[in-house]
Amino acid sequence: MINILFKNLSYKIVGLCFKTHKELGRYCREKQYADRLEKLLRETNIKYQREFELNNFKGDSPKGNRVDFLIDNKIILELKAKNFLSKEDYFQTKRYLKGANLELGLIINFHDSHLKPKRVLNIKYL
Numbered sequence: 165m166i167n168i169l170f171k172n173l174s175y176k177i178v179g180l181c182f183k184t185h186k187e188l189g190r191y192c193r194e195k196q197y198a199d200r201l202e203k204l205l206r207e208t209n210i211k212y213q214r215e216f217e218l219n220n221f222k223g224d225s226p227k228g229n230r231v232d233f234l235i236d237n238k239i240i241l242e243l244k245a246k247n248f249l250s251k252e253d254y255f256q257t258k259r260y261l262k263g264a265n266l267e268l269g270l271i272i273n274f275h276d277s278h279l280k281p282k283r284v285l286n287i288k289y290l
Contacts (some may be wrong), residue, residue, distance in 0.1 A: 169267055169268045169285070170238055170239055170268055173210075173235065173236060173238065173239060174239060174268065174283070176208065176210065177210070177235060177270060178270070178272075178279075178281045180201060180204045180205065180208065180210075181201065181272045181274075181279060181281065182279055183204060184197055184200045184201050184204065185274055185279050187200065188200060188274070190274060190275050190276065191275075192274065193245055194232075194243050194244065194245040194274070197245060197274045198214065198233075198243055201233070201243070202233075205233075205235075210235060210236065211235070211236045211237075212233050212234065212235050212236070213233070213234045214232070214233055215231075215232065216230065216231050216233070217229070217230050218230070218231060218263045218264045229259065229260055229263050231260050231264075234264075238266065238267075239266070239268050239270060240260050240261060240264065240266060240269040240270070241269070241272070242256070242257050242260075242269065242270070242272070243272055243274065244272065244273040244274065244275070245274045245275050246273060246275050247275060248273070249271060249273050249282065253271055254271070254282070254284060257269040258284055261284065261285075261286035262286055265286075266286060267285060267286050267287060268283065268286075269283070269285075269286070270282065270283060270284070271284060
């Protein structure tokens, strides 16, 4: 049996991202997507922190690591508005997950004609 991390919460977040993309299209700036998404998160009563400094979450995390959204202290949400995602985007999210000791990150690139949310996992194997 496959265990999907934070299935319901991540489903809601991705749904709000699709709604944001549908409303704004694919040629806005990252901040515009973040502003709209923040409004939708507030309307749906999902707990979040925007532009969250990971050092505040976990004291030994390096300073300067700031995530776009920390959702319910469980999921890191990174927004992008660029032609394509790179390995650096994946590594950045992975670094954030390790620094915060969290298991799930989502990367959303709003510049794509069709959203393709990327799940990034930080699983500790026994």
